Amino acid sequence: MRYSFFGPVLAAAFAIPATAELADLHLSVVSRTEEEAARIARITAPTTDFSLAERFESNSGGAATVRVISTRDAFSQPSANISFERELEFKVGNGLFKKLWVSSPSSTLASDGLGPLYNARSCQRCHLKDGRGHPPESSDDSTVSMLVRVSIPADESALSDVIADYIATAPEPTYGGQIQDFGIAGHPAEARIAITYEESEVELAGGEVVGLRKPTLALEDLGYGPLHPETMMSARVAPQMIGLGLLDAVPVADILANADPEDADGDGISGRPNIVWSRVHDQPMLGRFGVKAGQPSVWEQSAGAFHGDIGISTPLHPAGYGDCTEAQAACRTAPNGNTTDHDDAEIGTLGLELVSFYSSNLAVPARRDYDDPQVLRGKQMFYETGCTSCHTPKFVTHRLEGQPEQSFQLIWPYTDMLLHDMGEGLADNRPEARATGREWRTPPLWGIGLTQQVSGHTYFLHDGRARSLMEAILWHGGEAEAARNRVVEMPRPDRDALIRFLESL
Numbered sequence: 001m002r003y004s005f006f007g008p009v010l011a012a013a014f015a016i017p018a019t020a021e022l023a024d025l026h027l028s029v030v031s032r033t034e035e036e037a038a039r040i041a042r043i044t045a046p047t048t049d050f051s052l053a054e055r056f057e058s059n060s061g062g063a064a065t066v067r068v069i070s071t072r073d074a075f076s077q078p079s080a081n082i083s084f085e086r087e088l089e090f091k092v093g094n095g096l097f098k099k100l101w102v103s104s105p106s107s108t109l110a111s112d113g114l115g116p117l118y119n120a121r122s123c124q125r126c127h128l129k130d131g132r133g134h135p136p137e138s139s140d141d142s143t144v145s146m147l148v149r150v151s152i153p154a155d156e157s158a159l160s161d162v163i164a165d166y167i168a169t170a171p172e173p174t175y176g177g178q179i180q181d182f183g184i185a186g187h188p189a190e191a192r193i194a195i196t197y198e199e200s201e202v203e204l205a206g207g208e209v210v211g212l213r214k215p216t217l218a219l220e221d222l223g224y225g226p227l228h229p230e231t232m233m234s235a236r237v238a239p240q241m242i243g244l245g246l247l248d249a250v251p252v253a254d255i256l257a258n259a260d261p262e263d264a265d266g267d268g269i270s271g272r273p274n275i276v277w278s279r280v281h282d283q284p285m286l287g288r289f290g291v292k293a294g295q296p297s298v299w300e301q302s303a304g305a306f307h308g309d310i311g312i313s314t315p316l317h318p319a320g321y322g323d324c325t326e327a328q329a330a331c332r333t334a335p336n337g338n339t340t341d342h343d344d345a346e347i348g349t350l351g352l353e354l355v356s357f358y359s360s361n362l363a364v365p366a367r368r369d370y371d372d373p374q375v376l377r378g379k380q381m382f383y384e385t386g387c388t389s390c391h392t393p394k395f396v397t398h399r400l401e402g403q404p405e406q407s408f409q410l411i412w413p414y415t416d417m418l419l420h421d422m423g424e425g426l427a428d429n430r431p432e433a434r435a436t437g438r439e440w441r442t443p444p445l446w447g448i449g450l451t452q453q454v455s456g457h458t459y460f461l462h463d464g465r466a467r468s469l470m471e472a473i474l475w476h477g478g479e480a481e482a483a484r485n486r487v488v489e490m491p492r493p494d495r496d497a498l499i500r501f502l503e504s505l
Contacts, residue, residue: 022252022273025281026297028401029251040396043410046388050380053371060446060505061243061364062397062409068365068450075130075242075447075454079361079405086361086405093358096351098124101310103184104320104335113337113346115311116187117180117324119147123355126238126309130362131455133238135195135215135464143193145238146464147309148179148217151430152230159433163275163284167431172231174224176323178308187331188223195235197465202474206492210474214425215465224328232430232437235463236291240454242447243413244289245360248298249397249406250417252286258392258416269389269479271418274441276433279303279316288417291462292432293441302356306347313338313345314352320345361405364446367412369504378501381494386483390442392416414445414505423477426461438478449503469502470495 032040047054059065064079078090099111100121106112120126126133126145133145150172157168171177175190183189197213204210217235219227256273263270274287278296287293295301303316311322313336320336342348347355369375382388391414400407419439429437440462448469452458458468466472476484487495 022256022275022284022286024252024398025278025283025285026299027249027398027403030399030401032399036399044394044396046383046393050376050383053376056410057412058367058370059410060367060412061246062411064246064361064363064405064409065366066363068368070453072129072131072454072456074365074450075240075362077363077365079245079363082361082405086357089354090358090361093354093356096347096355097127097358098122101312101346104337106337109337109339109341113312113320115180115182115184115322116331116334117183117190117322117328118311119178119180119182119309120144121310123305123310127241129454130241132240132451132457132459133464134455134457134459135235135237136193139194143181146193147236148191148193148219149177149234149236149430149432150175150179150227151177151232152228153232159277159284163277163434165434166275167434167436169232169431171325172228174325174327175227176325178323179219180311180323183223184334187334189221190223191219192221193235194218194220202488204487204492204495205489208492208495210468210470212471212474213465213467215463217463232428234428234430237459237462237464239291239443240447240451241359241362243364243411243444244298244301244362245403245406246364246397246409246411247288247413247415247417247444248360249400249403249409250395250411251398254395255286255288255417259418267386267389268482269386269420271390271416271420271442272434272439274419274432274434287433287435287441290432291440291443292435293417293419294432294435298360299352299356302359303352306352306355312347314347315343315345315349316352318345360403364411365450367504368449369500372500372504374497374500375504376501377494378497378499378504381490381498382501385486385490385498388414389483390416390418390420390480391445392442412446412505415442417441420480421478422475423479423481425477426475428462445502445505448505469499 063081066077066080101114103114104112151169154168154170160166180190196216261272274293275284276287278285285296289295289301303314306312307317313320320338321332324331337346394412397409421438427438460466460472
């Protein structure tokens with residue numbers, strides 16, 4: 001394959017950079033000219049005219065944008081600008097994304113290595129139709145598209161000396177980094193995930209009442225003994241998969257330009273970058289992926305998911321027993337599928353590269369009704385309410401060698417990819433790298449209006465507690481509380497227009 005996520009810098013030696021000097025080490029970047037930089041600054045400047053749609057606004061993913069189809073496969077299309085040759089690679093990656101892994105030993109040597117403890121047998125089982133997961137709707141419902149991360153506080157970390165404000169944590173001693181609620185034959189699942197809700201109501205201007213549900217997370221039927229008394233838990237539903245390669249290609253400098261950790265402009269918004277340790281490059285990089293921006297690239301996000309969710313080893317996480325701890329001796333000594341045919345792992349570099357390529361080229365569908373008067377009014381409300389302080393509408397990606405689909409595209413993701421304090425109501429009280437227990441990465445909003453069509457539900461936020469877009473807005477606190485209150489106080493026609501705008505994305 002000509003495509004490589006490692007790029008030419010994999011074997012190079014790097015000095016530990018300061019935050020302001022973070023580099024896009026995973027990309028083969030062609031530097032922008034001064035003329036290009038000035039043109040980009042003009043086109044990405046926030047609009048002040050809401051009477052008409054902006055130029056190119058319909059193409060959320062730039063030239064990679066695909067037309068909207070009316071089926072559940074709306075998020076499963078390849079980039080519109082992909083070549084025939086590379087579309088074949090996309091389809092092979094799709095096959096690996098859907099592959100059902102089996103336990104070792106097995107006659108299907110290319111598919112064995114599942115678990116022994118796991119959350120799902122394939123990537124597709126969590127990211128069904130490449131869309132959003134959901135929390136269990138009843139005690140009998142599956143939690144296959146939701147997982148629970150666990151950790152405990154630590155006194156120190158080796159990364160604390162190289163990443164400013166790094167918060168030291170450690171895996172839960174018995175259960176590791178996340179709870180696997182399935183196990184192969186002879187290996188008990190770690191726990192059963194249970195969620196209960198407490199209902200409350202919020203009255204909006206004009207008398208409209210919206211119900212909210214506050215989740216309480218519990219782990220029942222623990223398979224390997226009690227949890228550490230200081231265990232921190234965080235439930236996460238699987239996010240939608242579209243546009244990941246485009247987000248990966250946004251220049252780190254453009255993301256950091258929106259950071260304001262000390263709120264120097266006094267607007268109440270103090271976005272911070274998460275800085276994480278890259279296993280590939282062996283140094284700090286900007287975090288981009290995951291609900292707390294805990295992974296620096298699609299490649300490392302994919303490898304981490306294979307390791308934690310399916311128990312499949314990769315060259316980045318070579319242990320054949322996955323997330324099993326020393327306290328789970330039978331799991332650690334069980335047969336695994338590591339083989340020299342796959343780089344001493346269960347899925348080798350080529351397989352991981354194909355899955356990453358597929359994940360990077362799941363295309364963003366085009367906007368709907370973007371020039372409708374009510375949608376334009378809703379867009380104006382989105383801007384005037386202050387939502388764009390975090391949900392940055394547009395970027396231009398790097399000019400890249402070897403990634404024509406993501407190269408130099410004007411995109412409209414509506415995220416700054418920074419961390420924001422979202423208040424006590426949404427806090428999971430579990431740090432991740434520099435992210436505190438109250439901070440979350442701003443999620444991209446593109447495609448959010450197709451959630452019902454693709455995923456069959458409208459559950460939003462990191463744990464799926466919100467049952468509608470309005471509920472998701474009303475959960476905003478902390479830095480977003482002022483914007484949330486403006487929505488509460490809006491006349492109903494403006495609120496309806498705001499929701500219509502979001503549904504058009």
